[in-house]
Amino acid sequence: MEEKKQFGRRRQRRRRRSWPLLLLPVVLVLCLAAAYWVSGHTFPQEPAVEYPLQKIPVTVTGAPQDGKPAAEPESAAMPWYLTLVNRWNPLPETYEITLAEIPGGEKVDERIYEPLMEMLEAAKEDNWDQLPMVVSGYRTSEKQKSLYNDKIREYQKQGYSVEEAAEMAKEWVAAPGYSEHQLGFAVDINGATYDLYFWLQENSYKYGFIFRYPGSKTDITGTAEEVWHYRYVGKEAAAEIYEQQICLEEYLERIKE
Structure with a gap:
């Protein structure tokens, strides 16, 4: 013991x-x-968080599906902001973009940076005083291809054939080489409240943007309604498209005539 x-x-x-x-x-x-x-x-x-305008030059080559050679779109003679890209009109064969980074890390063509930021700032009042977030801006061909293939696989899992799935996928995700996101003029926007989308539909034209894919125009645009997708076309065109309740394809046909 x-x-x-x-x-x-x-x-x-x-x-x-x-x-x-x-x-x-x-x-x-x-x-x-x-x-x-x-x-x-x-x-x-720790330094304060800032979002400086970062310019990133990029030379892009269009990458249409099925190995088809890229052709100049019908809107090639139009101003840069009226370039038509949809499921029937591919990207220009080559084009250059200088990208600008926006809050959240997404990038857009630097020429739409200022009007985009003005629109987002103005939208805060109808978004619980929060800056709406751009969740998708410029996309590389590789990114677009990945999103498109994911959508095809989603439909295949539902029992559709590859051909059926590919055709259905195009209504929701553009095939690589046929997406406005690859131009850098289009953005997908998320808000804190659904009211944001009502505000955008009524006010985006003031900043040169349009509600690109209304449900009533799907047979013309080839794309199902996307309340989050906005495209820059310049203030003059945006005002006419808004006032006449038409889509970009209809607007371009009218000015050709």
């Missing part, structure tokens, strides 16, 4: 001796911090 008591006392002494060793690193850190402060320095602070 006496041996057990002595063993217990030795263990307690060892524990008491170990505490100073454990505290030594903490004491050293506190001493270094005090010395750094006394020397007139302060610890570095």
Whole structure:
């Protein structure tokens, strides 16, 4: 019994001796911090988050599906902001984009950066005072191909053939080489409340944007309704499209005539 008591006392002494060793690193850190402060320095602070306009030049080659050669779209003679790209009109064979990064990390053609940001700022009042988020802007051909193939597989899982799935997928996701997102003029916008989309439909034209895919125009645009998808066409065209309740395809046909 006496041996057990002595063993217990030795263990307690060892524990008491170990505490100073454990505290030594903490004491050293506190001493270094005090010395750094006394020397007139302060610890570095995290910089404030800013979203500067970052210009990223990109040369893009159109990548139409099925290996078909890219052709100049019918709107090739139009101003850059009226370039028509849809399921029947591919991207120009080659074109250059200078991209600008927007809050959230997505990128768009730098020429639509300022009107886009003005529109998003104005929309805050109908979005619980929050800046609406662009969740998809410019897309590479690889990104568009991935989204398109994912949609095809989704329909295949429902029992459709590859051909049927590919045709149905085009109503929701453009085939690579046939997407406005690859131009850098289109954005998909998310809001804190659905009211944002009502505001955009009624006000986006003031900033040069249009509600690109109304459900009533699916047979003309080839795309199902997407309340989140907005496309830059310039203020003049946007105002006419809004006032006449037409889509971009109809507008381009009218100005040709």
